[in-house]
Amino acid sequence: MNLIKYFSFFLSLTKNKFLVFIGFIFTAAFMELIAGGVFLAVLEFESAKRGNNFLTRTVYSILSSMHLPSKEYELCALLATCCIAFAIGASVMIYSNWFSAKLEARIFMELQEDMVIRLFGAKFEYFISKNIGNLNNIIVHQIFKVSSSFKSFANILSNATLASAYLVYPLVLEPILPVLMFVMTLPLLFAFRHINSKTKYYSIRNTEELGKLYGIIYQILAHFKYLKATANYRKIVSKLREQNLGLTYVMRMQSLWGAISSDGFRPVVITEIFIIVIYMVVFKHHRIDYVIVLMAFLYMAYQKVISIQGAYQSFLVSSGAILVYEKMKSELFESDETKLLPGSDMPVFTGPITFENVTFRFESKDEPVLKNMSLEIKPNTTVAFVGGSGAGKSTLVNLICGLLFPQTGSMKISGKDYKTLDVSRLRESIGYVTQEPVIFNDTVLNNITLWDKSFSDSIVSVSKRASADEFIEQLPQKYDTLLGDNGINISGGQRQRITIARELSRNTPILIFDEATSSLDTETERKIQESIDQSHGEKTIIIIAHRLSTIKNSDMVYLLENGEIIEKGPYTELYEKNGRFRQMVDSQSLS
Numbered sequence: 001m002n003l004i005k006y007f008s009f010f011l012s013l014t015k016n017k018f019l020v021f022i023g024f025i026f027t028a029a030f031m032e033l034i035a036g037g038v039f040l041a042v043l044e045f046e047s048a049k050r051g052n053n054f055l056t057r058t059v060y061s062i063l064s065s066m067h068l069p070s071k072e073y074e075l076c077a078l079l080a081t082c083c084i085a086f087a088i089g090a091s092v093m094i095y096s097n098w099f100s101a102k103l104e105a106r107i108f109m110e111l112q113e114d115m116v117i118r119l120f121g122a123k124f125e126y127f128i129s130k131n132i133g134n135l136n137n138i139i140v141h142q143i144f145k146v147s148s149s150f151k152s153f154a155n156i157l158s159n160a161t162l163a164s165a166y167l168v169y170p171l172v173l174e175p176i177l178p179v180l181m182f183v184m185t186l187p188l189l190f191a192f193r194h195i196n197s198k199t200k201y202y203s204i205r206n207t208e209e210l211g212k213l214y215g216i217i218y219q220i221l222a223h224f225k226y227l228k229a230t231a232n233y234r235k236i237v238s239k240l241r242e243q244n245l246g247l248t249y250v251m252r253m254q255s256l257w258g259a260i261s262s263d264g265f266r267p268v269v270i271t272e273i274f275i276i277v278i279y280m281v282v283f284k285h286h287r288i289d290y291v292i293v294l295m296a297f298l299y300m301a302y303q304k305v306i307s308i309q310g311a312y313q314s315f316l317v318s319s320g321a322i323l324v325y326e327k328m329k330s331e332l333f334e335s336d337e338t339k340l341l342p343g344s345d346m347p348v349f350t351g352p353i354t355f356e357n358v359t360f361r362f363e364s365k366d367e368p369v370l371k372n373m374s375l376e377i378k379p380n381t382t383v384a385f386v387g388g389s390g391a392g393k394s395t396l397v398n399l400i401c402g403l404l405f406p407q408t409g410s411m412k413i414s415g416k417d418y419k420t421l422d423v424s425r426l427r428e429s430i431g432y433v434t435q436e437p438v439i440f441n442d443t444v445l446n447n448i449t450l451w452d453k454s455f456s457d458s459i460v461s462v463s464k465r466a467s468a469d470e471f472i473e474q475l476p477q478k479y480d481t482l483l484g485d486n487g488i489n490i491s492g493g494q495r496q497r498i499t500i501a502r503e504l505s506r507n508t509p510i511l512i513f514d515e516a517t518s519s520l521d522t523e524t525e526r527k528i529q530e531s532i533d534q535s536h537g538e539k540t541i542i543i544i545a546h547r548l549s550t551i552k553n554s555d556m557v558y559l560l561e562n563g564e565i566i567e568k569g570p571y572t573e574l575y576e577k578n579g580r581f582r583q584m585v586d587s588q589s590l591s
């Protein structure tokens with residue numbers, strides 16, 4: 001990306017408000033120009049012939065047209081103009097900084113929200129193919145860097161504008177200066193280029209290394225209990241150390257190149273300015289005070305150029321994040337579900353869910369997980385999927401929810417193909433108790449209602465139906481008790497009951513329970529089963545269970561093996577078939 005592209009990138013991010021910021025900077029620079037011009041005129045105040053050049057001539061002609069009573073008044077008028085112009089310039093500069101900080105904060109907020117929404121809008125397979133630590137890094141850290149890169153870019157522009165303003169008088173009054181400056185600065189430009197390419201390289205490396213680091217930290221925190229209980233954390237800590245060594249090397253190199261660019265050129269540029277001054281005084285016979293003022297302008301311009309270089313360095317350090325952001329945004333755009341699944345029909349639930357010769361394969365795998373599968377789930381019936389671990393049960397319900405889509409075959413609900421449906425509407429109509437209980441680090445109440453206050457009234461009744469009320473009442477703050485990350489403060493079975501209560505409270509026409517009661521004792525499981533049975537005939541209920549006692553009341557049982565349906569039928573009929581299902585039931589001594 002070149003600077004023009006970055007400019008249009010920020011222009012679109014700020015919805016053109018960046019132009020207002022540029023307007024402020026130009027105003028500030030103009031004020032500096034006025035102040036500088038009047039200051040040059042003050043130098044000639046006592047000389048016999050005022051107005052040595054067009055600029056000072058203009059200032060003095062304006063001054064004489066004011067007919068001030070004495071020279072003292074004239075001096076005061078000049079100095080006051082100078083002060084007022086500087087004050088206005090400084091005030092506009094302060095306001096423009098505040099304005100750009102506001103834009104920066106808005107960029108951070110809007111990009112982050114947009115990214116999270118896009119992530120939800122992308123197909124599920126995009127998410128599962130990603131390292132969560134790295135996604136976290138991009139959504140928090142890299143987007144923060146994108147907004148900081150805006151700040152650096154704004155700094156580059158404001159410093160460049162001010163530097164140009166300071167260069168105006170030396171350039172206009174002594175036009176030979178641009179030639180000298182250009183010739184002498186040429187070698188520095190090459191050095192700047194080299195330094196900038198190094199900084200850019202290390203900036204991208206920094207982003208990559210940070211991504212890996214976030215990945216490891218995420219693993220440590222996600223599996224904290226196991227790592228602590230088995231003291232296996234030492235192994236992952238040594239992996240962390242190795243990763244940190246890589247990152248600190250990159251950070252050291254970034255600092256080194258940063259220091260070279262901010263301090264390395266100062267002596268060279270000062271020498272250049274002195275050479276120019278000597279040339280002007282010795283060869284062009286200019287007055288020394290005139291030359292000194294021009295030199296002061298040049299020095300101020302130089303300071304701004306150094307600030308540009310500093311801002312450019314910070315820009316390069318954070319601009320790696322823009323590439324990372326753009327890459328993820330285009331990946332998310334490619335994976336956008338609304339593009340892949342443009343259907344907009346409202347789903348209806350009066351007819352069955354049908355699979356016809358459905359074959360599904362994960363993108364990361366060669367072998368399909370579900371093979372040529374055909375089935376029918378009649379509305380308001382209870383259907384069970386059973387089978388060994390890895391048979392494809394959870395994948396199957398992920399297809400039913402419209403999280404995954406098959407490569408071949410068709411899926412329909414009430415005769416409508418999933419491809420024609422508005423899948424997010426379909427998902428709103430499905431209560432899904434996932435195999436891993438989902439607990440947010442919040443109160444019991446918020447975990448059940450998901451922050452929706454309209455559900456608060458029914459909370460006790462759904463908790464009762466999920467057999468969760470008794471243990472919740474015993475918690476220190478009852479429904480206001482914090483459950484900790486992933487529900488670390490409660491037991492596995494309690495987590496399951498809270499997730500069941502949450503899905504029951506949504507009152508959806510379809511309910512899916514994937515091993516929803518696997519961590520419960522048989523008595524609690526039976527109670528929950530009874531309350532699920534209350535919806536028998538009223539809702540479509542899909543149950544996945546290893547413990548076959550939970551599926552006795554199902555209208556239909558499908559037995560899966562290696563992604564295929566090997567047996568199907570009502571529970572008793574299937575048992576009497578004397579097949580694989582019977583073996584499974586007998587091995588659990590349930591007959």
Ligand SMILES: Nc1ncnc2c1ncn2[C@@H]1O[C@H](COP(=O)(O)OP(=O)(O)OP(=O)(O)O)[C@@H](O)[C@H]1O
Pocket residue numbers: 128362364365369387388389390391392393394395396435
């Ligand atoms: N994200 C994924 N990427 C690639 N393969 C996957 C992914 N998730 C699951 N699989 C594979 O798909 C197959 C079916 O997995 P699935 O989770 O559907 O099994 P399951 O029947 O629910 O098993 P369990 O009873 O252990 O929960 C397994 O071989 C699994 O390794």
Ligand SMILES: [Mg+2]
Pocket residue numbers: 393394395435514
């Ligand atoms: Mg499963």
